[in-house]
Amino acid sequence: MKVAKRRREMLEAVHAGITSIEALCRHFGISEATARRDLGALSEQGLLVRTYGGATTGVGQREPELTxxxxxxxxxxxxxxxxxxxxxxxxxxxxxxxxxxxxxxxxxxxxxxxxxxxxxxxxxxxxxxxxxxxxxxxxxxxxxxxxxxxxxxxxxxxxxxxxxxxxxxxxxxxxxxxxxxxxxxxxxxxxxxxxxxxxxxxxxxxxxxxxxxxxxxxxxxxxxxxxxxxxxxxxxxxxxxxxxxxxxxxxxx
Missing domain, CATH: 3.40.50.1360 (Rossmann fold)
Structure with missing residues (x-):
């Protein structure tokens, strides 16, 4: 799989709740080093937030609570x-x-x-x-x-x-x-x-x-x-x- 395509799919996976390095490696069949590089690149683009052991799109954010x-x-x-x-x-x-x-x-x-x-x-x-x-x-x-x-x-x-x-x-x-x-x-x-x-x-x-x-x-x-x-x-x-x-x-x- 090409790097750009994998990173697009990785961003979709993080949005879907697959947020740990371990889970992303299993999901994509890649090494931990590759997963970290991909997450780092997506983080530099401002598309996600790196966390200890993975990434997220929502930690530290808060939506208005519905009535x-x-x-x-x-x-x-x-x-x-x-x-x-x-x-x-x-x-x-x-x-x-x-x-x-x-x-x-x-x-x-x-x-x-x-x-x-x-x-x-x-x-x-x-x-x-x-x-x-x-x-x-x-x-x-x-x-x-x-x-x-x-x-x-x-x-x-x-x-x-x-x-x-x-x-x-x-x-x-x-x-x-x-x-x-x-x-x-x-x-x-x-x-x-x-x-x-x-x-x-x-x-x-x-x-x-x-x-x-x-x-x-x-x-x-x-x-x-x-x-x-x-x-x-x-x-x-x-x-x-x-x-x-x-x-x-x-x-x-």
């Missing part, structure tokens, strides 16, 4: 499909932990199809649906309200989690890269990490626009084994499979 209503409308049909796929992973009688976000709220809207659930959540936007659970109950984590996302967080939420364990955790995120789950605040990132520690099974719900996206500055590392529920079909999914994800896709529309 809750803007998030609800964005990819709404896809979120409904991801929610249906997530519902297939839930059995009657499960204890389910729902993270904040409009994608997990879409799952909350489906949970009336299961019986006897115990749902634990910090997602205030999900509560109108959770009051409809048949033969189920809901535990709301305490804490400080983050109005922009209608979630609660902070020491009280962590204290409540320390006394709970759950069968299945469903997470959302502003973006996913090799660094983990991208969030707008450190409090959100830390709470996600605490949630992961209390769950037997971890599911990340992310539409294709979230994969490879580093729109914020705070990160939650992936657990060693987890599930990625996504509509993405391209090489970005392979990146996360290599990071321990079992990929699940919704039925075609």
């Amino acid at each position: 809750l209503e803007q998030r609800r409308l964005r990819q709404g049909d896809v979120k409904a499909r991801l929610a249906a796929c997530a519902l297939d992973c839930i059995e009657d009688g499960d204890t389910v932990l729902l993270d904040g976000g409009t994608t997990t709220a879409a799952l909350a809207a489906c949970l009336h199809e299961r019986r006897g659930l115990h749902v634990v959540t910090n997602n205030m936007a999900a509560l109108p649906w959770l009051i409809q659970l048949p033969e189920g109950r809901t535990t709301v984590l305490g804490g400080d309200l983050r109005a922009s996302s209608m979630t609660v967080y902070g020491p009280l939420a962590h204290a409540a989690l320390s006394r709970l364990s759950v069968d299945r955790l469903f997470l959302s995120a502003d973006g996913l890269t090799e660094l983990g789950l991208c969030e707008a605040s450190p409090e959100q990132a830390w709470l996600k990490e605490a949630m992961i520690a209390r769950a037997a099974e971890v599911y990340v719900m992310a539409d294709a626009t979230k994969l490879g996206r580093a729109s914020q500055q705070h990160w939650t590392p992936f657990p060693r084994q987890w599930h990625l529920i996504t509509d993405a079909e391209d090489v970005r999914v392979d990146v996360f499979a290599a990071l321990g994800a079992r990929v699940r896709r919704p039925d075609a529309p």
Whole structure:
């Protein structure tokens, strides 16, 4: 492969979330020295940012945070499909932990199809649906309200989690890269990490626009084994499979 073509494809790969030297070497079948030269050339052109062990297009950058209503409308049909796929992973009688976000709220809207659930959540936007659970109950984590996302967080939420364990955790995120789950605040990132520690099974719900996206500055590392529920079909999914994800896709529309 010609150098110019490989570098164009390498830039696309970094945008897709393949950001470490090791992963880029595997992906392109090249040596570490070659990968470093290519990344250095792309960095000199201002097309990416070099990091320790790789490169990124987003570390240190931050996009404006969308309002809750803007998030609800964005990819709404896809979120409904991801929610249906997530519902297939839930059995009657499960204890389910729902993270904040409009994608997990879409799952909350489906949970009336299961019986006897115990749902634990910090997602205030999900509560109108959770009051409809048949033969189920809901535990709301305490804490400080983050109005922009209608979630609660902070020491009280962590204290409540320390006394709970759950069968299945469903997470959302502003973006996913090799660094983990991208969030707008450190409090959100830390709470996600605490949630992961209390769950037997971890599911990340992310539409294709979230994969490879580093729109914020705070990160939650992936657990060693987890599930990625996504509509993405391209090489970005392979990146996360290599990071321990079992990929699940919704039925075609």
